[in-house]
Structure formats: C-alpha cells, structure tokens
Amino acid sequence: MKKTFLRTQLKSLTFVGLFACLLPVSLSSCDYAKANVNTLVTDDCGVNWSLIEAGKSVPKGVGNPCFYKVTIPDYPMQGDSHFKVVFAENVLASLDVSYDYTITNPMSFIQEAKYLGKTNTTEVSTQFEAAENTVIDKRIKDAVRGRLSKEDVVTFSPSDFEDLLLPEVNKLLQPRGVTVNFLSLVPVYDEQTAQAVDVATAMKIYSSKNLEKLGEQVIANRAGASRLVVENKLEPTPVADEKEK
Numbered sequence: 001m002k003k004t005f006l007r008t009q010l011k012s013l014t015f016v017g018l019f020a021c022l023l024p025v026s027l028s029s030c031d032y033a034k035a036n037v038n039t040l041v042t043d044d045c046g047v048n049w050s051l052i053e054a055g056k057s058v059p060k061g062v063g064n065p066c067f068y069k070v071t072i073p074d075y076p077m078q079g080d081s082h083f084k085v086v087f088a089e090n091v092l093a094s095l096d097v098s099y100d101y102t103i104t105n106p107m108s109f110i111q112e113a114k115y116l117g118k119t120n121t122t123e124v125s126t127q128f129e130a131a132e133n134t135v136i137d138k139r140i141k142d143a144v145r146g147r148l149s150k151e152d153v154v155t156f157s158p159s160d161f162e163d164l165l166l167p168e169v170n171k172l173l174q175p176r177g178v179t180v181n182f183l184s185l186v187p188v189y190d191e192q193t194a195q196a197v198d199v200a201t202a203m204k205i206y207s208s209k210n211l212e213k214l215g216e217q218v219i220a221n222r223a224g225a226s227r228l229v230v231e232n233k234l235e236p237t238p239v240a241d242e243k244e245k
Contacts, residue, residue, distance in 0.1 A: 031058050037071040038106035049110055072106045076181060079132040083141055087153040091193060095148075097140055099183035101132075101173075108177030109135070136180070139172040140165075144185075154197055158185045 033039035033052040040049045041058060045066035052058050061067025080098045087093060103109050113131040143165055151161065162185055169180050189197065 031060075032056065033058055034071070036074055038074050038103070040070045040072065040106055040110055041068065043067045046110075049107060051107055070110065072103050072109060074103070074106075076100050076102050079136060081132075081137040081140060083137075085145060085148050085187075087148060087151050087156065089153075091153045092190070093153070093193060094188040095144065096186040096188060097144070097183060099136070099140070100181040101136060102179050102181060103177055104179045105177030108175065110177075112176045135176055136173065136178060139176075140169055140180075140183070143168045143172060153187075153189075153193065156187065158187065161185060 033054050033056050035054040039052040039054075039058055041052060041061070042049045043061060043064055043066060046068060058069060061069070078098070078100055080096070082094065082096050085093055085095045109131075112135045147161070147165065147168070162183060165185075166180060166183060169183070173180060
C-alpha cells in the first residue's frame with residue numbers, strides 16, 4: 001500500500017517537474033517572419049522598431065506589455081480617392097483617383113502610420129485603408145491641386161496629366177516609404193461644365209474643317225432642342241349627369 005502510494009507521488013512529481021521544464025520553452029517559443037510581408041517588432045511601445053528578415057524567428061515577447069508585432073504587406077495594393085478640385089478660371093469639378101502602390105520601406109512607413117503599431121496584428125485588414133488616407137491620399141491631393149489649378153478644363157488630358165503627376169507624387173511619398181506604381185484620373189464635371197466642354201471640343205473640330213458657321217448653327221440648334229419641354233395635358237373626362245341617364 002505504501003509502495004503504491006510512493007510510486008503515485010513520484011509519478012506526479014515527475015510530471016510536475018517535466019511541465020515546469022517545458023513551460024519556459026513554450027513561453028519563449030518563436031514564429032517565423034513570412035516572405036510576403038515585412039515583420040516589424042517593438043519592445044518599447046513603438047518608440048523604436050526592428051525589421052525581422054523573412055525566415056527568421058520572431059520572439060513572442062511574453063511578459064512585456066510594450067511588445068508589438070506588426071506585419072506590413074510586401075506586395076502591391078490598390079487604393080482610391082475622391083475629392084474636389086479647381087481647374088484654371090476657377091472651374092470646379094470632382095476627381096476620381098485609383099492607384100496601385102507598394103510599401104517599399106516599412107521602417108519609414110510605420111513612422112508615418114504610427115497607429116498601425118498601437119495593437120498587435122498579424123493579418124492585413126482594413127487598417128491599411130486608413131493608412132492610405134493618412135499617408136498616400138493626402139500627398140496625391142497636394143500634387144494634383146498644385147498642378148490642376150493651371151490646367152484648362154477644355155484641353156485637359158488625363159493621360160498626359162498622369163504622366164506628369166506620377167513622379168511628383170512619388171517624390172512626396174519616397175521619404176514615407178511608399179511608391180505609387182501607377183495611377184488613373186477621371187474628372188467628374190457637373191452638367192453645365194460638361195456641356196461647355198462638349199461645345200468647346202465640338203467647335204475645335206468644326207474649326208479644323210473650316211466649318212465654323214455650320215458648327216455654330218448645329219450647336220445652337222442642339223442647345224435650343226434641349227430646352228424644349230413637351231407637355232401633354234389630358235383633359236378631364238366629363239362625368240355624365242345621372243339625370244341625363
């Protein structure tokens with residue numbers, strides 16, 4: 001009886017001892033930095049960051065409340081923006097911008113988008129939409145508005161403007177760790193501005209063929225036709241008097 005009890009106690013002590021030996025190992029276990037993301041870690045609540053190379057182990061940082069791990073995509077992502085702009089002669093319009101970008105320097109980027117490091121995160125999520133608004137969209141707006149205020153709305157060429165804009169945007173974004181690979185601009189005009197652009201464009205075409213008079217007549221007729229309002233009022237049907245029945 002006593003021998004059985006002693007064996008049981010020894011087994012229990014052995015199990016406890018083994019668990020105690022394995023516990024520190026499990027607490028200090030590591031995962032590994034993946035190849036398609038940039039893994040950043042901080043042990044001082046984001047004051048300083050370290051970049052972990054792909055394939056290298058990443059400590060868990062157990063017991064340190066200021067240890068964060070942030071993964072930043074290492075592949076192209078897409079973004080878009082919509083904002084008001086002013087062309088030359090104070091012509092108002094809206095601009096739809098879509099772009100493709102890559103975070104080329106995660107250490108610089110995390111300093112611009114510091115809120116990404118406020119909580120531990122291991123997956124790409126909508127948090128980068130906010131980063132686009134904070135880091136990328138603002139610089140695109142600055143570059144666009146600076147140049148667009150000198151552009152004639154009639155002769156504006158989105159493709160030519162994109163070629164001029166891209167290097168300027170990247171010049172603003174390079175210190176922030178971001179490169180825009182390409183962007184696309186689509187101006188959106190109100191009805192009055194759109195009609196004015198159409199008329200001016202049409203007149204240029206007529207003028208190139210020495211048909212100014214015809215062009216003026218066609219445009220005038222078109223403008224007049226657009227103002228026609230056709231009304232078709234139905235007369236109320238008279239109700240027969242019951243006495244007449």
